[in-house]
Amino acid sequence: MSKQELAVLGQSDDTGACCPGLLTAPLDEDQAADLAKVFKALGDPVRLRLLSMIASRSGGEVCVCDLTPAFDLSQPTISHHLKLLRQAGLIDCERRGTWVYYWLVPETTDRLAGILTRPAGESLPERTASAGAAS
Numbered sequence: 001m002s003k004q005e006l007a008v009l010g011q012s013d014d015t016g017a018c019c020p021g022l023l024t025a026p027l028d029e030d031q032a033a034d035l036a037k038v039f040k041a042l043g044d045p046v047r048l049r050l051l052s053m054i055a056s057r058s059g060g061e062v063c064v065c066d067l068t069p070a071f072d073l074s075q076p077t078i079s080h081h082l083k084l085l086r087q088a089g090l091i092d093c094e095r096r097g098t099w100v101y102y103w104l105v106p107e108t109t110d111r112l113a114g115i116l117t118r119p120a121g122e123s124l125p126e127r128t129a130s131a132g133a134a135s
Contacts, residue, residue: 037088038090038108038112040088041084041085041087041088041090044081044084046073047081047085049071050078050082050085051085051090051091051104053067053070055109060103060104061101061102061103062103063100063102064078064079064082064102065099067082067102082102088108089105089108090104090109091103091104
């Protein structure tokens with residue numbers, strides 16, 4: 001992952017805070033760049049597991065002390081992965097004493113789901129056979 005800061009999906013200087021669904025309109029350059037950063041944060045198996053552990057936690061939040069033992073990684077490495085998920089707007093956190101508690105930001109995952117979901121009741125366009133396709 002590069003050292004660049006990850007923009008929170010839907011939080012830009014532009015009005016129109018959310019991207020259209022992929023089947024309703026093409027993404028513009030800025031929307032595609034913002035989405036790519038979020039998907040890049042999800043593209044690592046450790047971060048995907050961390051997000052899953054946080055999202056599925058009963059009570060809606062989890063202490064970092066409960067996340068770290070699930071991995072064969074150092075605490076600073078886990079903290080780095082959590083930082084990237086926070087920068088992408090997928091999770092948020094709060095320090096309580098010596099521990100940090102994390103929770104899912106459902107608005108971000110809802111936006112991702114909305115972008116990837118076709119409108120209800122709409123069928124996919126018919127595919128045409130490409131030249132050279134095997135029959």
